[in-house]
Structure formats: structure tokens, C-alpha cells
Amino acid sequence: MPVITISRMYGSGGSEIAERVANALGWPLFDNAMVDAIAERSGLTRAEVTAQDERVPSMVERLASALSLGSPEVMPPVPAGPIETTEERIVAVTKRVIEEAVLAGPAVFVGRGAQCLLAERADALHVFCYAPRSALRRYVMEKFGIDTAAADRMVADQNRQREHYVKRHWNRSWLAHENYHLCVNTAWLGLDGAAEQVVEAARRQFGAGVPR
Secondary structure, three states, X not given: OOEEEEEEOOOOOHHHHHHHHHHHHOOOEEOHHHHHHHHHHHOOOHHHHHHHOOOOXXXXXXXXXXXXXXXXXXXXXXXXXXXXXXXXXXXXXXXHHXXXXXXXXXXXXXXXXXXXXXXXXXXXXXXXXXXXXHHHHHHHHHHHXXXXXXXXXXXXXXXXXXXXXXXXXXXXXXXXXXXXXXXXXXXXXXXXXXHHHHHHHHHHHHHHHOOO
């Protein structure tokens, strides 16, 4: 089944582009729906999944988790076998959700390492959405109504987290061009223009399997 993965710099509008692509093709979109599916499968709340979404816990968070797992006052006796952290549980469930969605039919996936998990599939189109730092900053300022300094910090932090997430769980470089079939500058093309580029690439790649 053909699939499209959309990886995106924070502030590039990648989620909006993925939505446009999914609508144009009539394919299911796994973005916010992915969070709901992971929460349901993992037994965690949506807030817990969102808090860990495409980010790597800090050293303090990992230490606190390790201490709580080892404290009999906090946790019941630990059964034999390795202990699964919240982070590991979310990543494992994310993989299962993606794999099952691929089996169900064509789909568009946003982030969450889908481009890594599906890297070897011949029927996958991997897209990376990027933009100059000034455009990323402007997008965040307009979306959240914050000043330049706050927007710069948010962009830098979110993109660093996404880079570390991919490196930690798949040992791949998030920014390496060779991991993608198509890289689109969303500041230059605009959201609609970028979506059109992705849809046309999908039609060339998948042929009759993609509606016009």
C-alpha cells in the first residue's frame, strides 16, 4: 500500500501541508489521530502522550522516572523482566499503530519517526518540509502571538527535540537529505504550493494508485 511520510521543521507548516495532501488524495491522515490511537493503545492519557510527542526526556526526567520505578513507596513490586518506561511504551505503540495503518491502506503520516520505520518500503514517499529560520520564527510568532525571542527559543527547542528523537530511537539523522525523496521549502512555495508538489510527486511515484 502506498504511503507518504511528512517530516517537518517546527514552524514550516508541515502538518497543514500533510492535511492538504491527505484531502487531495482522499487518504487517511495520521497526525493528531495518531496521538489518540497511541493513548488508547498504551493506557496513557492524551495529555501524557502529547507531553512525550517527538521529544526526548531530559536527564532530570529520566532520573526521576528511574527513581520512581525503583521506589517501593511509589510502585508495587516489579515483576521479572525489563521495565518499560513511558517513553519506550509510547515509541513501541507508535510503531504498532503505523504498521497496522500501512496494512489497512494508503495513508499520510506526520512525523513520529514514520520516515525511519518505513524507510525500506519501495511504496513510500518520504517528504521533508523546511524553511529559513526567519520564516519559522514568523510562523510561530503569528500562531502563538509571542515575541521574536520567545519564538526563536520555541523553534530551536522543538527542532532540537525532533532531531534527538529520531537519533535516539532510530539512529538516523533527521536533517539528512538522503533520508527523503522530496524536500520542500514551504516559505518559498507556500502551504498550497508545497502540498501540490507532494501530491504531484505521489502521482508520479505511485501512478494509477493515486486519484486525480
